[in-house]
Amino acid sequence: MFSNFDFDVIVRSLSYLFWDGMTFTLMLTALATTGGIIFGTMLAMMRLSGVPPLSLLAAGYVNLMRSVPLVLMIFWFYFLVPYIGQWVTGASAPIRVGAFTSSLVTFTLFEAAFFCEIMRAGIQSIPRGQIAAAYALGMNYRLTMSEIVLPQAFRNMIPVLLTQTIILFQDTSLVYVLSITDFLGAASKVAQRDGRLVEMYLFAALVYFLISLLASRAVRRLQQRVAIIL
Amino acid sequence: MNYHWNWGIFWQTSPDGTYTYFQTLVLGTRWTLATALSAWVIALSVGSIIGVLRTTPRPWLVRFGDAYVELFRNIPLLVQMFLWYFVLPELVPQSIGTWLKQLPNASFFTAVVALGFYTSSRVAEQVRAGINSLPRGQRFAGLALGLTLPQTYRYVLLPMGFRIILPPLTSEFLNIIKNSSVALTIGLMELTARARAMQEFSFQVFEAFTVATIIYILINIMVTFGMAYLERFVAVPGFIGKQRAAPVVTH
Numbered sequence: 001m002f003s004n005f006d007f008d009v010i011v012r013s014l015s016y017l018f019w020d021g022m023t024f025t026l027m028l029t030a031l032a033t034t035g036g037i038i039f040g041t042m043l044a045m046m047r048l049s050g051v052p053p054l055s056l057l058a059a060g061y062v063n064l065m066r067s068v069p070l071v072l073m074i075f076w077f078y079f080l081v082p083y084i085g086q087w088v089t090g091a092s093a094p095i096r097v098g099a100f101t102s103s104l105v106t107f108t109l110f111e112a113a114f115f116c117e118i119m120r121a122g123i124q125s126i127p128r129g130q131i132a133a134a135y136a137l138g139m140n141y142r143l144t145m146s147e148i149v150l151p152q153a154f155r156n157m158i159p160v161l162l163t164q165t166i167i168l169f170q171d172t173s174l175v176y177v178l179s180i181t182d183f184l185g186a187a188s189k190v191a192q193r194d195g196r197l198v199e200m201y202l203f204a205a206l207v208y209f210l211i212s213l214l215a216s217r218a219v220r221r222l223q224q225r226v227a228i229i230l
Numbered sequence: 231m232n233y234h235w236n237w238g239i240f241w242q243t244s245p246d247g248t249y250t251y252f253q254t255l256v257l258g259t260r261w262t263l264a265t266a267l268s269a270w271v272i273a274l275s276v277g278s279i280i281g282v283l284r285t286t287p288r289p290w291l292v293r294f295g296d297a298y299v300e301l302f303r304n305i306p307l308l309v310q311m312f313l314w315y316f317v318l319p320e321l322v323p324q325s326i327g328t329w330l331k332q333l334p335n336a337s338f339f340t341a342v343v344a345l346g347f348y349t350s351s352r353v354a355e356q357v358r359a360g361i362n363s364l365p366r367g368q369r370f371a372g373l374a375l376g377l378t379l380p381q382t383y384r385y386v387l388l389p390m391g392f393r394i395i396l397p398p399l400t401s402e403f404l405n406i407i408k409n410s411s412v413a414l415t416i417g418l419m420e421l422t423a424r425a426r427a428m429q430e431f432s433f434q435v436f437e438a439f440t441v442a443t444i445i446y447i448l449i450n451i452m453v454t455f456g457m458a459y460l461e462r463f464v465a466v467p468g469f470i471g472k473q474r475a476a477p478v479v480t481h
Contacts, residue, residue, distance in 0.1 A: 067404070067450035068443050069411035072422045076443075079435045083233065170306035177415060184309060197316040205309045212304035 006196055010203050013190045021186030022207075024100070028182065029169045032107035036168070037161065039108060040115025045145065047120055058116070065113035070174055077106040078178055099180045103172075111168055118160050122153030159223040166215050170208065183207070239434045240441070251428050251438075258424030259445055265341050265420060266407040272346025273353050273406060274399075280350065281357025282383060295354065302351035307344070307412050314344045315416045341413035349406050356402065360395035361387050393464055400457040404450060421445060 010017075046058035065073070081102050082094035089095060126149050134144040154161075173184040181189065184204055191200035240252040249257065284295035302310070315337070319327040333339060364387060372382035392399075414423035425442035429435045 064443075064447070067408075067447045069408040069422060069446065071411040071414065072425070072439065072442060072446070075422070075426060075429075076439050079429075079439075170304075173306040173308045174412065176308060184306070188312075197312075198320045201309065201312045201317050205305050205313055208306055208309055209301070209304045213300060216304070 006199055009190065009194050009196045009199050013186075013200075016190065017183065017186050017203075020181055021183035024181060024185075025169070025172050025183040028100070028103060028107060028172050028175070029165065031104055032111055032172075033165045033168060035104070035108035036111035036115045037119070039112035041119045041150065043112060043116035044119035044123055047116065048123055062113040062116050065110055070110060070171055071177055073110050074103070074106050074174060074177060077109070078102050081105050099175075099178060103175045103178065103180060107168065107172065111164070111171075114164055115161065118157050118164060119153060121160075122157035123149055125156050126152055155226060158226055159219050162219045162222070163216065166212050166219070169215075170212060173208070233436065235437070236434055237437055239428075239432050239437055242432070244428065245431050251432065252441075254424050254428065255421065255438075255441055255445065258419060258421040258442075259449075261338070261418060262407065262410050262420040262422075263449075265338060265345065265410040265413060265418065266403075268342040269345035269349060269410070270403060270406055272342065273349035273402070276347065277350035277353025278357050278388075280354035281361070282388070284354065284358045285361045285387075286379070295358075299351045299354050302348055303355075307348050307409055308415060310348055311341065311344045311412060311416050315340045337413065337416045337418040340416055341410065341418050345406060345409055345413070349402060349409070352402050352405070353399065356395045356398045357391065359398075360391035363394055364390055390466075390469075393461075393466065393469075396457065396461050396464070400454065403457070404453055407449060407453070408446070 043058045043062060046054040047062070049055055081097045085091070085095035085097055086093065130148055130152075131144060134148045139147070172182055175182050176185050176188065179185065187200045187204040191197045240255075241250050243249070244251045244254050246254070280295045280298050283291045284299070286292065305313075319330040321327075322330070330336070368386055368390070369382060372386040373379070377385065410418075410420055411422035413420060414426065419427070421442055425438040428438040432438070
């Protein structure tokens with residue numbers, strides 16, 4: 001079965017796979033997570049604000065993102081981002097957007113919906129008394145949120161946020177549909193060039209598996225450490 | 231915005247010569263649903279078995295279940311599709327491999343299997359959580375009454391466990407519908423792929439994607455309502471089900 005298994009093709013392409021491919025994947029994961037958490041937290045605050053237009057808008061956005069497949073969203077933004085760019089910059093024609101920017105915008109906006117739900121749960125996990133106490137001390141909304149609620153909510157939700165990041169890391173492989181050279185894209189290009197599908201896809205699966213497994217183990221250990229017992 | 235909108239495009243004949251663009255999207259929806267439903271059969275049955283194994287008192291069964299879940303959860307769905315589609319036929323004996331490659335609708339069957347096993351690991355997690363959320367006394371009471379372990383599961387633990395995990399299972403079912411779009415990478419012409427094809431042939435990007443999005447949202451709403459009904463239908467009076475299902479989807 002493995003008699004004509006060509007390990008050499010993997011060794012030969014290692015630098016391409018990791019330097020070109022994995023860098024893209026990890027950069028995309030890190031930036032989209034950061035952006036997604038910031039935007040998601042804002043959405044969560046809008047949803048919980050109790051101001052009807054704001055909370056409806058946020059809820060609508062989250063539900064829309066969650067009922068549509070990521071693949072379709074990747075296509076949507078791939079074609080939409082040039083027009084958004086034109087609108088923002090006031091250019092006369094749709095602007096050119098690189099593969100990385102396009103996928104970064106997609107993943108940030110898409111994952112924001114999921115991070116929003118996590119942060120909403122986090123904010124709701126803070127006892128109401130603390131918010132009342134903050135207001136009683138004369139703090140305004142902004143101070144209450146930034147000094148009292150969000151730091152605790154964030155800390156409570158760190159394991160869930162990180163788990164979502166692992167999912168995001170796996171999801172970035174879907175940029176394959178735009179023929180982008182992320183880790184899987186690089187593996188698949190080598191696979192097709194050298195006719196070595198078996199080796200390359202098995203190797204890609206192994207790498208994804210190991211990274212996700214180790215990361216989720218680390219998250220589990222962290223979870224036992226950071227848990228705040230209220 | 232200098233985009234040229236043309237909603238009439240849906241009633242024009244697509245390059246296949248028989249169907250209008252709208253009909254191709256409807257056909258795509260049928261493939262999406264067929265794929266998702268068939269994969270759900272695998273996901274639910276295999277996932278339930280693995281989930282149950284992980285709650286049994288036999289350590290080696292638990293370890294096997296854990297390993298299974300880790301394996302299928304830590305590899306991206308797209309990579310799993312490629313493994314089933316490109317790699318598996320090369321690893322089995324040649325005659326079987328050739329048969330697999332020549333199978334009509336190979337991409338459909340591959341998608342069903344890949345999606346089914348991928349989702350089964352998530353279902354297994356839910357099933358395990360559901361069974362573990364039951365008071366330990368229920369298992370002991372069942373065994374003390376003289377039921378065998380399988381009987382305890384069949385008559386005591388699973389009926390309650392499944393009712394508890396109905397909301398997360400709804401999310402997984404919605405996920406399997408959405409995830410079926412990944413199968414476009416192995417050539418399955420489901421809804422997203424049809425929208426993509428329509429965009430390539432007609433250049434009406436946003437019309438195609440808008441309608442696909444609306445169809446996905448409609449499917450979502452129907453499933454959510456259907457499952458809420460099912461939840462009320464199977465609710466055990468006096469137990470769970472009092473609090474209506476908190477809406478839906480986790481990732």
